[in-house]
Amino acid sequence: MSEAKVRDVSRHSPPQYSRTGTSRSAGATHPGYKRDQNEDAFWSDENRGVWVVADGLGGHQAGEIASKTVVEEVQRSAATDRHYEHALQRAHALLLGDEQSAGNMGSTAVVMAEEGPYFHVYWVGDSRAYLWSPGSPTGQLRQLTNDHSYVQMLVDSGAINAQEAASHPNRNVITRCIGGSTNPSLDVDRMSSPWGPGDRLLLCSDGLSTEVEPEAIAEILSANPDPRRAADLLVAAALDAGGKDNITVQVIDAPHQHEADRTGGPRPRRQNHTAGRRAIVIAAFILAVASGLWAGWRFGLLTF
Structure with a gap:
């Protein structure tokens, strides 16, 4: 996305952003251009290694209460x-x-939690987690979650393809959510994976995923190593595409690759240049003595 577009978006809605960010993660949310209120919610604690995005359902205060309850x-x-x-x-x-509630107050959610070199993703509904891995030209973006939605059921059954799903009139109908029903039980899906070098995770509400193509998401994540900048540009891209829904994103970078250096792990040995120079001097001295002895013997100055 061009700098001009980002500046244009900022002029239209600077006070509506809500942001958070630390050293290796950042989040941003925006109500979009079509909604009066923002029913999304997000939260993170980098020290504890947990991030969450929740997308409230039910309209107005009901959706806000639902997403806040999840968080x-x-x-x-x-x-x-x-x-x-x-x-x-x-x-x-x-x-x-x-x-x-009256049966219509609900929320989708996606949670990411770290455990050592691994991360775990938990989700309900159509809020998503993506894994971006470095590569050429714009890295590889992979959707980790599977939408709990009517359209996804059609795709899984082979009734429609991914291109038809993107424009299906019922693409916003979800089949599972937190609250929003009379079913007392809730199935939560989960996946786990190790972090790879240079990996980034993206958590988002459908205000991003339904507006911005995966290729454009990958380009932004690839071109912007600062999580704060990447999060802002992802929201700006969804707004530039129309901003028809609330938009929330969290960008999380993999833990630092040299953690062992800071925690007493193995470190590269320093070369002992002084010892090296001493060895060279000794070798030269021995060579000079040997040359002198050989010359003395050769010309009869020394006998053995």
């Missing part, structure tokens, strides 16, 4: 048991028991 339960788990599947199920139970 609060993830925060609770981050501070205690780190069981994020249980956190989403607790949020589901709370929303079902809310008197204001």
